[in-house]
Amino acid sequence: MKIRLILPVLAFFMAGTISAAGADGIRKTESSEDREMDRFISALMRKMTLEEKVGQMVQIPANFTTGPAVRTGNYIKAIEEGRVGSMLNVEGVAATRKYQELAMKSRLRIPLIFGKDVIHGYRTGFPIPLAEASSFDMEVIERAARCAAREASAAGIHWTFAPMVDVGWDARWGRVMEGAGEDPFYGAAVARARVKGFQGEDLSDTATVLSCIKHFAGYGAVIAGKEYNSVDMSMGQFANFYMLPYKAGVEAGAATVMTAFNDFNSVPCTVNGDLLRGLLKDSWGFDGFTVSDYASLGEVVNHRCAVDRKDAARQGVMAGLDMEMSTGCYADFLVELVRDGSVPEKFVDDAVRRVLEQNRLGLFEDPFRYCNEERERTVIGSAKSREDALYVAERSIVLLENENNFLPLSPDIRKVALVGPLSKSRYDMCGMWSCADQSRVVTLYDAMMERGVDVLYSDGYDLGTGELKDTSLTMSYARQADAVVVTIGERAENSGEMRCRGDISIAQEQQALVSMLAASGKPVVVLLMCGRPVIFNEAREAAASVLCTWWLGSESGNAICNVLWGDYNPSGKLPMTFPLHNGQIPLYYQQKSTGRPESSGWWHSRYQDIPNGPAYPFGYGLSYTTFEYSAPELLSGDGEDIHAKVKVCVRNTGKYAGEEVVQLYVRDDVASVTRPVKELKGFRKIALGPGEVAEVVFDITDSQLGFYDERLEYIVEPGRFTLMTGGDSVHLRSVDFTL
Numbered sequence: 001m002k003i004r005l006i007l008p009v010l011a012f013f014m015a016g017t018i019s020a021a022g023a024d025g026i027r028k029t030e031s032s033e034d035r036e037m038d039r040f041i042s043a044l045m046r047k048m049t050l051e052e053k054v055g056q057m058v059q060i061p062a063n064f065t066t067g068p069a070v071r072t073g074n075y076i077k078a079i080e081e082g083r084v085g086s087m088l089n090v091e092g093v094a095a096t097r098k099y100q101e102l103a104m105k106s107r108l109r110i111p112l113i114f115g116k117d118v119i120h121g122y123r124t125g126f127p128i129p130l131a132e133a134s135s136f137d138m139e140v141i142e143r144a145a146r147c148a149a150r151e152a153s154a155a156g157i158h159w160t161f162a163p164m165v166d167v168g169w170d171a172r173w174g175r176v177m178e179g180a181g182e183d184p185f186y187g188a189a190v191a192r193a194r195v196k197g198f199q200g201e202d203l204s205d206t207a208t209v210l211s212c213i214k215h216f217a218g219y220g221a222v223i224a225g226k227e228y229n230s231v232d233m234s235m236g237q238f239a240n241f242y243m244l245p246y247k248a249g250v251e252a253g254a255a256t257v258m259t260a261f262n263d264f265n266s267v268p269c270t271v272n273g274d275l276l277r278g279l280l281k282d283s284w285g286f287d288g289f290t291v292s293d294y295a296s297l298g299e300v301v302n303h304r305c306a307v308d309r310k311d312a313a314r315q316g317v318m319a320g321l322d323m324e325m326s327t328g329c330y331a332d333f334l335v336e337l338v339r340d341g342s343v344p345e346k347f348v349d350d351a352v353r354r355v356l357e358q359n360r361l362g363l364f365e366d367p368f369r370y371c372n373e374e375r376e377r378t379v380i381g382s383a384k385s386r387e388d389a390l391y392v393a394e395r396s397i398v399l400l401e402n403e404n405n406f407l408p409l410s411p412d413i414r415k416v417a418l419v420g421p422l423s424k425s426r427y428d429m430c431g432m433w434s435c436a437d438q439s440r441v442v443t444l445y446d447a448m449m450e451r452g453v454d455v456l457y458s459d460g461y462d463l464g465t466g467e468l469k470d471t472s473l474t475m476s477y478a479r480q481a482d483a484v485v486v487t488i489g490e491r492a493e494n495s496g497e498m499r500c501r502g503d504i505s506i507a508q509e510q511q512a513l514v515s516m517l518a519a520s521g522k523p524v525v526v527l528l529m530c531g532r533p534v535i536f537n538e539a540r541e542a543a544a545s546v547l548c549t550w551w552l553g554s555e556s557g558n559a560i561c562n563v564l565w566g567d568y569n570p571s572g573k574l575p576m577t578f579p580l581h582n583g584q585i586p587l588y589y590q591q592k593s594t595g596r597p598e599s600s601g602w603w604h605s606r607y608q609d610i611p612n613g614p615a616y617p618f619g620y621g622l623s624y625t626t627f628e629y630s631a632p633e634l635l636s637g638d639g640e641d642i643h644a645k646v647k648v649c650v651r652n653t654g655k656y657a658g659e660e661v662v663q664l665y666v667r668d669d670v671a672s673v674t675r676p677v678k679e680l681k682g683f684r685k686i687a688l689g690p691g692e693v694a695e696v697v698f699d700i701t702d703s704q705l706g707f708y709d710e711r712l713e714y715i716v717e718p719g720r721f722t723l724m725t726g727g728d729s730v731h732l733r734s735v736d737f738t739l
């Protein structure tokens with residue numbers, strides 16, 4: 001027997017078209033939340049010409065740093081005539097004021113909304129999102145987004161194109177740096193925290209910005225991890241593995257949603273009515289506005305799904321795309337399409353209302369309320385921002401290896417051979433998609449000097465060519481020093497948009513350098529700097545300790561030093577699996593049960609030449625202390641929503657205070673469709689002093705046990721489940737539970 005819990009949320013995909021599902025994604029009533037705003041917008045819309053309405057659906061770039069050059073025509077005139085709703089990449093009080101003044105010359109004085117990719121901090125750089133996600137701490141993640149919003153809004157920015165919530169299983173895809181990793185349950189939690197951080201409690205607070213859930217939908221599944229590629233997945237796969245973070249972001253109140261470059265169910269997302277009007281607006285009740293990705297509406301022609309840009313514009317507005325970023329298809333053709341009857345005006349009206357509702361920012365009352373020079377001067381780069389950046393950076397570091405507890409470095413280690421040009425690179429510390437002020441980045445070298453460490457620095461390899469250099473000097477420094485610290489990894493521009501890689505291995509020269517340094521007889525600490533999971537088998541075997549520092553932003557050096565010397569005990573866990581070999585990719589922990597698992601003997605699912613297992617699994621990360629887990633214990637539920645509870649006791653068995661991310665995984669032992677071998681369904685970060693014990697209890701509810709079935713209905717099937725607890729996705733103890 002199946003218990004059907006939730007009405008089909010994806011039924012329109014099965015019904016074929018939105019009209020077949022009887023929906024049009026247009027709000028039937030004005031929102032009751034704010035009648036006054038509704039009345040204001042209705043009155044305003046009555047005064048608007050069709051040209052002015054279409055103008056609200058147009059976003060133009062001020063420069064082309066985040067996409068290919070596009071034709072913008074005379075945009076000054078367009079703004080003055082009320083034919084632009086939003087601008088992309090304008091920042092700073094002076095610039096935003098200048099453009100807003102132009103908008104105030106327009107007939108109806110509708111303010112511009114300024115949007116920018118504020119992805120991980122603004123002028124004060126924060127760790128890249130994948131790094132922040134390693135904290136497994138929602139307070140940390142929210143704090144980072146809040147600081148980014150505080151600084152960006154002080155620079156006149158109203159809207160960030162973040163968070164990216166695409167689930168990523170393929171480490172070749174450069175954009176995994178921008179997300180929360182491979183797990184949908186965890187990704188949903190991070191999406192909520194980021195939306196909350198950016199938007200705060202009240203968008204009329206000038207320290208907040210509109211957030212944007214992107215890229216809707218399924219962008220993390222681009223085939224072969226290649227940017228702008230197609231996506232091909234079953235609806236069941238989407239519903240169970242990719243959908244949750246988008247939905248969570250929308251439920252958390254994200255004001256906007258960006259469409260993805262890829263196709264979805266064979267229709268480009270930007271013109272995919274099933275996705276935009278159907279799933280997003282009708283099923284989920286999203287009441288913000290949608291925006292295309294940069295030029296993605298015009299690119300529907302390249303997908304060969306539109307005859308020309310005019311056809312793309314028609315498809316976009318019909319599908320529920322409310323604002324177009326950059327290619328001008330709406331600006332050029334939408335008025336004509338409405339006039340010739342190809343597009344019913346109600347679709348334009350719905351889009352315009354959604355955009356105007358961002359009046360929540362208070363811009364109609366005062367279009368210049370984000371243009372405050374004093375605030376810009378004092379908030380950006382403030383001591384509070386730096387404190388937040390350091391706090392977040394420390395918690396983003398993951399300890400991967402620590403042979404003989406070599407770390408933390410003992411206080412009497414004062415002479416350190418510091419090797420690797422990344423130790424001095426302000427640019428690389430910021431990572432991709434950075435707005436940070438590079439001149440204020442504290443590198444590892446700076447921080448060590450500031451600490452009074454006797455640093456013997458040598459490059460060891462060339463940052464540009466990758467070739468080894470100064471080898472004899474490097475080795476002599478290693479011999480003289482008390483400890484060797486070497487920075488290896490990617491450069492910042494090796495991950496991010498258009499930064500996909502066919503081989504995610506760390507350069508052979510860098511790995512050989514680690515081996516050479518280890519041969520000096522001194523324990524070698526490897527600091528791995530990267531924007532994605534990487535493969536570095538030789539280096540990690542040679543090293544005594546490995547810290548994955550990702551890209552940590554403005555406070556990089558201080559955060560790393562604090563961890564090296566034990567002022568902060570690392571507590572990060574990997575939000576993405578680190579493969580052993582490129583051939584394993586995509587490698588992720590929630591693999592489905594196959595007909596021939598490892599237990600079936602020789603004929604099981606595997607490669608001939610490489611193992612199945614990862615270098616480091618999802619959820620993995622060490623601490624300077626150790627934690628001992630009790631066997632999980634099953635407790636009864638509340639007879640209502642909570643079917644059962646799982647209790648686990650965790651003891652700090654080491655000598656340092658530390659934090660641990662206690663994780664709960666669930667397997668549905670027999671289901672009507674194939675299910676993963678395990679799925680993360682709970683996590684809790686706890687802090688324990690030496691010898692302390694914490695009792696962690698997880699509730700087992702429908703959302704821990706259910707899944708979308710082959711009819712895309714969310715169901716919970718009675719039967720046996722295995723509930724597993726532990727400190728990563730591999731080292732787990734289990735208890736059975738029968739529903």
Ligand code: NOJ
Nearest residue numbers: 066067117161293294497
């Ligand atoms: C393209 C990227 O895919 C998107 O994430 C970003 O927000 C836009 N460019 C705007 O820069």
